[in-house]
Each structure stands twice: as C-alpha cells, then as structure tokens.
Amino acid sequence: MKKNPIKLKSNSFTILVLYLFSNKMEKILSSLYEKMSKYSIFFQNTPLIVNISYLKKKIDLKKLKRKLFNIGILMVGVIGTTSNWIKIENKKEKIPIFLERKKNTDLFLDNINKKKLLL
Numbered sequence: 001m002k003k004n005p006i007k008l009k010s011n012s013f014t015i016l017v018l019y020l021f022s023n024k025m026e027k028i029l030s031s032l033y034e035k036m037s038k039y040s041i042f043f044q045n046t047p048l049i050v051n052i053s054y055l056k057k058k059i060d061l062k063k064l065k066r067k068l069f070n071i072g073i074l075m076v077g078v079i080g081t082t083s084n085w086i087k088i089e090n091k092k093e094k095i096p097i098f099l100e101r102k103k104n105t106d107l108f109l110d111n112i113n114k115k116k117l118l119l
Contacts, residue, residue, distance in 0.1 A: 017079065019051045023059040029067060036071070046073050049098060053080025061095055 020028060036043045048068065052059060065075045077096035 015076070016046055016048045017051050018048050019054060020059065021054050023055050023057045025060070025063065025067065028064070029071075032068075032071070032073075044072055047076045048073050049077050049079050050075055051080040052078060065095060 018032075022028060050061075050064065061078065068075045075095070077098045079098040079100055081097065
C-alpha cells in the first residue's frame, strides 16, 4: 500500500504579536530598537503578526514589512482589521490577514449575556 507523502492538520501556535498604537514609522522602529537592545536573542529571525486594531489612521504595511525584515523580523501577517483599505492595498503585497478567534471564556460570557437578554 502506498503511503501519502503529506498530511494537513489544524494546529495552534504561540507567535509574537506587535500591537501598534501609532502609525508613525519612526516611533514604531525606535520603540522596537529599544526592545531589541534589551532582548536581542528573543527577536532574532522572529515571525511576527502586527495588530493594527488600535490605529486611527492608515499605515504603510509594505514599508513596515520591509523595515521589519531589514532588522531580522519576519512579518507573517496582520490582525485586528475589518477595514476595506487594508484589503485593497494588500492585494499587491499579499500580507495574510488573520482573524482573531474568541477565547473559550469570551464565548462562555457571550452565551451568558445572550441568555440574560432572552429572560
């Protein structure tokens, strides 16, 4: 019998998430350099997801991805958006947009709140 050479399976991973509170590239990079100087080993060739949910203005994701790559950080995707601008601008760059999955506790609380509304 021939054995299948691959297997696809869902999995969970721990990955570093960079939360952005400013769209100013200089401020972001300056803060990152400061963190990297303290914890350099932690950041070497690190995959990272960028959370943009706190941004009030657009950010150049292509430029951010390039700048992060130049300092040894691999931006593997973006989280925290439902905005159309990122989908449109992202078509050329093809940065994956991840969806946040609710934690079990959040789902539990949502169900309790729904039941309260029904009472």
